[in-house]
Amino acid sequence: MTLHTLNRPPSNAALLADCLRACSSGDTLLLIEDGAYCAQASLPLQLPAGVAACVLAADVAARGLNNRLAPGIKQVDDAGFVQLCCDHARVISWY
Amino acid sequence: MSTRKRFLVISRRPPYGSSHARDALDTALTTAVFEQPVSMLFLDDGVYQLLQAQQPGGIQQKNLGATLSALPMYDIDQLYACSDAMQSRNLGVDDCLLPVQLLDTDAIAQLIRTHDVVLSF
Amino acid sequence: MIFSLLVYAAPHSHQAAESAYRFAVACLAQGHSIHRVFFYGDGIHGASALATPPQDEPNLPDRWQTLAQTHGLDLVVCIAAAVRRGVLDANEAHRYEKPGHNLHEGFELSGLGQLTEAAIVSDRMITFGA
Numbered sequence: 001m002t003l004h005t006l007n008r009p010p011s012n013a014a015l016l017a018d019c020l021r022a023c024s025s026g027d028t029l030l031l032i033e034d035g036a037y038c039a040q041a042s043l044p045l046q047l048p049a050g051v052a053a054c055v056l057a058a059d060v061a062a063r064g065l066n067n068r069l070a071p072g073i074k075q076v077d078d079a080g081f082v083q084l085c086c087d088h089a090r091v092i093s094w095y
Numbered sequence: 096m097s098t099r100k101r102f103l104v105i106s107r108r109p110p111y112g113s114s115h116a117r118d119a120l121d122t123a124l125t126t127a128v129f130e131q132p133v134s135m136l137f138l139d140d141g142v143y144q145l146l147q148a149q150q151p152g153g154i155q156q157k158n159l160g161a162t163l164s165a166l167p168m169y170d171i172d173q174l175y176a177c178s179d180a181m182q183s184r185n186l187g188v189d190d191c192l193l194p195v196q197l198l199d200t201d202a203i204a205q206l207i208r209t210h211d212v213v214l215s216f
Numbered sequence: 217m218i219f220s221l222l223v224y225a226a227p228h229s230h231q232a233a234e235s236a237y238r239f240a241v242a243c244l245a246q247g248h249s250i251h252r253v254f255f256y257g258d259g260i261h262g263a264s265a266l267a268t269p270p271q272d273e274p275n276l277p278d279r280w281q282t283l284a285q286t287h288g289l290d291l292v293v294c295i296a297a298a299v300r301r302g303v304l305d306a307n308e309a310h311r312y313e314k315p316g317h318n319l320h321e322g323f324e325l326s327g328l329g330q331l332t333e334a335a336i337v338s339d340r341m342i343t344f345g346a
Contacts (some may be wrong), residue, residue, distance in 0.1 A: 098336050113259075115257075125327075125329055214341070
């Protein structure tokens, strides 16, 4: 299982597409930095089956996105980020 | 170094416009020098690195294509490119300066699962 | 668990440099160890002793050094990337006959092999890039 971090907004469609196509069932996508904009309800992510998405809470708060998040995308804190790294065999950074 | 890990270097930027492609290549070469098995995967605009006949003399840069051609000499012969990225840019394997295997979406996800360390540039 | 970090983004230009620091702090707070933080590409600017942000903004090189002192971190800066971009230690300044050196205390210049070595001996390698 792989943890994918993504730090660019959804306007970087090619990056998001590459990231999603690299995801397998059991993987997790963690949206960080400008990647937090990908967690908005108005722009639903097309996640492959069995892939969970979450978003770094500090990046959500910084950008005023708290009321715009898609249901089903969990917020995690920095400790949660570290734990996700432990829970997955490898980490890929998409930037 | 006794421990061996399987490395995958993902390169998704075009050559010359930024240092990403060169840094990815240097990382792969260094990993090979450390006698670790290393594969390279070209995605998105990274496939433009594979184009033949690069002549960067006019922009005062070293020829990335020439270094790429030398990868097999460093035992880096597991070279992959995203078939969609190639097709959408009108590139075929005949346009490439060295042999690459084309991978579809499922194969890319599978490739990642078979590596221990993934470094992306 | 043993972590190593790859910092591939310059402070102030991109949030990723700051994210790496926050991740390192969180990692250590949970009792994990960090084998090495490797600064590569524009990330090497995070090791400049001359960085002088306004007083109400964090000084990332200072904070890395403090964290390294407290936890015995190995802060390694890619020598080829750094010398090219003008971050030199005393040895390199002497070698290239430059008028000064500016590698922040607590960091060291070394080869890209230190990135490979870190990935080999660590359980997880996390990249913060731009």
